[in-house]
Amino acid sequence: MKKIKKRVFIPALAVVGGAAILGCIRGDLLSGNLENLFNISLDKLGWLYQIITAITFVLCIILSFSKKGRIRIGGEKAQAHYSFKSWFAMSLTGGIAVGTITYGVSLPMIYFKNIFGELDGFGIAAGSEEAAIFALGRIIHEWSFFPYSIAAVSALCIAYMCYNMKKPLSISSCLIPLLGDKKAGKLATVIDVLAVIALVLGLSGSLGGGIVLIASGLKLIYGIETTQTILIIITMLFAFVFIFSSIRGIKKGVRVFANINTYIFYLLLFILFICGPTLFILNHTTTAFGYWLQNLPLWTFDTGILGGETLVKWWTIMTWNFWIVYAPVTGIFLANISYGRTIREFMIVNFFMPSLFAIIWFGVWGGTAINWQMEGVVDFVPIIQQVGPLSALSAFFNNLPFTKVMIPLMFGLLILSFATSADSNIIAVSSLCIKDEGLENEAPIWVKLTWGLLCSIIACTMILFTKEQEGLLAIKYMGSVGGIIVFGVFILMVISTIKIFFIDKND
Template identity: 50%
Template sequence: MSGENKAHKKIRWSVFIPAFIVIGGGALLGIFRNEWLTASCSAIFTWSLKNFGWLYQLVAIFCLVMVAILTFSKLGNIRFGGKKAKAKYSFASWFAMTLTGGIATGCIVYGANEVMIYYGNIYGELDQLGITPLTAEAAQFGMGRVFYNWTFVPYAMYSIIGCAMAYIYFNKKEELSVAASLTPLFGQGVKKGFWRSLIDVVSIVALALGLSSNLGMGLAFVGTGLESAYGIKQGPVVWIVLFLIITASFILASVAGLDKGIKWLADGTSKIFYILLIFLFIAGPTVYILNMMNVGLGYWLDHFWTWGLDPYIVGGEALVTWWTMFDWACWIAYAPLMAIFFAMISYGRTIRQFMIINWIMPSVFGVLWFSVWSGTALNWQDLGSVDIVG
């Protein structure tokens, strides 16, 4: 049998065709019926967030509790691949791939942006809380909220699924798929026939929707930055060029392989992150940054359970639905892909090491990153150096 025929046999048409119809149909509607598609998707998404916000929050808390148990219990001693398995990547490279593969774009886009939106009550985030915008309490709230949205809770979602996939694949010798990771809950039946295809189709569609949403927002933000810094008017041409650059980088890294492409790109990108973080911490308002980090962490921990379980009743839709719930939806949409990637590079590591690299360290980095960038932005706003809120 020829190699071409073998390749064709690997195509799972029961997954490819439904996913292609949904994603391709959505793309065509976006081109020819954009306003209708936008209104329809917005209505469906709004309905899901309002009616299942309680479930999003419970899932997030469940993931957080589970990763804590896996990290600090005896289960953390289990090694992916068995007791004699040897790790392929150093801790530095492993963390670099985890960090840059997770929320790298989010860190850049929202590092100084999100806290200022809360601080200025731009979209009414503070209305239901009774906090006055542009006050010390608003700044403390903003710092606490970005820590909540970008650190330990969301990374727990990636980590729990990645850990399950790594264990199922390396230790139980199952296939590396979302369906296989669900066998402990639903049995071997989820890997067969209709249910396997359904799970894979849903995973692919969720990934495509999450990717298109975040890529679209990323292009808009980068375009805005280019216009603000260099006067380059953003529009379809700029967005297409940016899209081609991002896509080309992704394809080149993927074709080069994990070791020569993604690992090299992750190592370089992470070093840029570290340099920017250290430079701004030293050159910026260092004491103010440290103070706001402490206050923000305290504010978050003081409101941990209220924020963690509120479906929007306490915080309101502008804050909870369109920030936290929207973020959770994006993290969940990306989780299957990121979990597979995290699992692939974790061979030879223990569950505890996996959680340290994929949950604790990225979360700590998030605290430091948002402390530096958000703290600097708040300080500049208070001193009148710049008017970020507008």
């Protein structure tokens, strides 16, 4: 217990545990109040989310191509701890979670068929060729360079302050260039507590989505009913994999699972690209990229006046919020594995390459789904409307070639994708709860176990003791409100990054 920051660990544990208990007792009350708070924040702060995200995007571009890119994290003599392949695998899977897999099919279809009114502000006919290009182009905007810039800026700021400036392992260290050591130190505990709460709640929401996704897939594909026993078994499987990986540590756990996960990603992409509508994928993804570039200025700063509330508020800005929830704590993990690399290399692995992967992934999966919808192979619309977006993935896999191989691969990918995202974040959260011993030292096993079990318990109980969708909404809004809390800290981190690299002397 001597290594533990009790002022961080105990308050964070109390708040998260209290929210979980309230959610189990009155899930409707919790989700309703959090939804109202979240709605107010997006209505009042949507413009600020857009501006800050745009700034992080520009920062990543400038830092990549300017002379600042030659600065080495850890100093000129620092040596990298991981091979380029493992580094990219951990970076990619540390942030991808189950979102890219889940929405790889459903989100392009939602936009393409205007299921919730996403095209209303543009006068585009649902199901048309233009709608297909819009769908893929909009996803490029929301799931590639912009969100990854949020994670990259946070991680770079933490890496530089902890490794180059030799400051304590705390998110508040990123505020030292703005506030000075004394003031930043006073805020350290509060900031770290808020970051831990936001990340744990966000992680619980992701786990809840993963549990329901697996359960719905088992029901749709194998006819296995979604009982409480099935939900508990799925939760235990998820928990075992990611807690085991986090306890094993980065080198023996996270790195191994990340490499396996990445190979499965590559295999599924290759199979679908070759066996799917290859020419359709190439043509529409290429055109969609140009469409995104053409609309980039407007989409970057539209607060919903032109694009409409459904698209901009409930998809774009909510996506930025989701990434900001993870950004400060995930930044600790990304900073850790980036030691010894230059800023230019850092941006290649944490900004450019994962963004390109996302474009390819959505182009292949989303392009195939759109083609199938056009050709009448499968109708995703009633599935999404009646069962939910999560079920679209199962319907998609049911129509793939080599079904007996692809479906088990899908379930394995879902479990590994969440695990490799969760284990890295559990390690990062746990590191904020121990007294400063440097980025390279990990927290005791029992601390990792505590947060891992708590995330699993929150996700499972919120689904079991409330109506399934009500419980998921409560978790979702808990995480989103956590993002609102962290948003102010994130803004200061962005300003601090600008000061570090463009005002202060650091060459």
